[in-house]
Amino acid sequence: MTLPDYQQWTTLLYVVAIPYFFAAMAIEGWAMRKKPQGFYAGYELKDSLCSIAMGALKLVTMGLSVFWAYPIMLWLFEYRVMDWNISTWWFIPVLLLADDFCYYWYHRVAHRCAAFWAEHSNHHTSERYNLSTALRQSVLGPFYTFVFWLPLPLLGMDPLVVTFAHTVNLLYQYWIHTETFEVHGWFEKVFNSAEAGGGRLGAFDWENEGSTRFQEPGALLDQAAGLGA
Numbered sequence: 001m002t003l004p005d006y007q008q009w010t011t012l013l014y015v016v017a018i019p020y021f022f023a024a025m026a027i028e029g030w031a032m033r034k035k036p037q038g039f040y041a042g043y044e045l046k047d048s049l050c051s052i053a054m055g056a057l058k059l060v061t062m063g064l065s066v067f068w069a070y071p072i073m074l075w076l077f078e079y080r081v082m083d084w085n086i087s088t089w090w091f092i093p094v095l096l097l098a099d100d101f102c103y104y105w106y107h108r109v110a111h112r113c114a115a116f117w118a119e120h121s122n123h124h125t126s127e128r129y130n131l132s133t134a135l136r137q138s139v140l141g142p143f144y145t146f147v148f149w150l151p152l153p154l155l156g157m158d159p160l161v162v163t164f165a166h167t168v169n170l171l172y173q174y175w176i177h178t179e180t181f182e183v184h185g186w187f188e189k190v191f192n193s194a195e196a197g198g199g200r201l202g203a204f205d206w207e208n209e210g211s212t213r214f215q216e217p218g219a220l221l222d223q224a225a226g227l228g229a
Contacts, residue, residue, distance in 0.1 A: 001086065001087060001092075002086070002087060003086065003158060003160055003161070006086070006158075006160050006161045006163075006164040007160050007164075009164055010160070010163055010164045010167050013164075013167050013168070013171060014167065017171055017174075020171075020174075021131070021134075021135065021174065024131050024174070024175070025043075025048075025130070025131045025132055028130060028131050028178055028180055029042075029043055029130075031180045032130075032180060042128065042130070043128065043130055043132065044128060047126055047127070047128055047132070047133075048130075048132040050126075050136070051126060051132040051133050051134075051135045051136035052132060052135050054122065054135065054136050054137055054138075054139060055135030055136065055137050057139045058137040058138065058139055058141070058142065061139055061140065061141075061142045061143065062142045064142075064143075065142035065143050065146065069142070069146040070159055072146075072150070073146070073149070073150065073152075073153045073159040073162065074153070074159055076150060076153040076154050077153035077154075077156075077157075077158060077159060079154065080153060080154055080155065080156040081154060081155065081156065082155060082156040083156050084156050084157065086158070086161055095157060095161055095162075095164075095165045096165050096168060096169070098152055098155070098157065098165070099149070099152070099162065099165035099166055099168075099169055100169065102148045102149045102151070102152065103148070103166075103169055105148055106145055106148035106149075107120075109148070110145075116145065119138040119139075119140045119141040119144075119145070120138055120141065122136060122137070122138050122139070123136050123137060123138060129177065129178070129179050130177065130178060130179065130180075131174065131175070131177055131178050133177050134173060134174045134175075134176075134177035149162055149166070
């Protein structure tokens with residue numbers, strides 16, 4: 001793909017994401033109704049509306065943060081230490097792994113450092129665990145959490161392709177916020193999943209950190225650290 005292709009795919013992913021989110025929530029709600037009452041925590045209107053509102057507000061702050069995050073990344077890109085052929089088939093897997101690595105350290109620091117926990121803790125405030133909670137995002141995070149991705153422009157990855165990778169990462173995270181769908185075996189050893197990503201609900205429990213996975217969509221770094229096993 002060329003640079004404009006990455007930009008177009010990023011835009012397309014965001015456009016497709018909105019109906020995908022609501023369709024998936026409707027299907028999950030239908031599936032929950034098929035189980036006996038109390039089997040799942042289910043949906044609660046005020047809780048879900050709060051999550052959706054926070055997700056919408058994050059889109060606004062993401063748009064605002066671009067005005068300084070993107071110029072900083074573009075400036076660092078001018079001092080890159082290497083170049084990549086972004087049109088090769090193997091670049092996308094490398095790009096996604098690089099983004100996954102950055103997200104791992106952001107997420108881990110967000111659970112250890114008060115400055116980042118202050119913005120990330122909102123994601124853990126719901127008493128329910130369904131797809132709507134995936135939209136319960138930090139509103140202020142986009143203003144400064146981008147610092148964890150600053151090494152990528154220095155390593156020769158254009159800010160536009162970094163944005164594409166981060167968009168793919170965010171969309172992957174959506175489906176694992178559910179009680180109704182589980183995967184096991186080799187998949188949960190390599191990728192984060194709904195069952196493997198425990199420790200997400202409610203206020204963070206520092207004493208039970210070992211039950212939480214920080215990496216998304218991958219899981220190998222968490223496996224190496226003995227997390228979420």
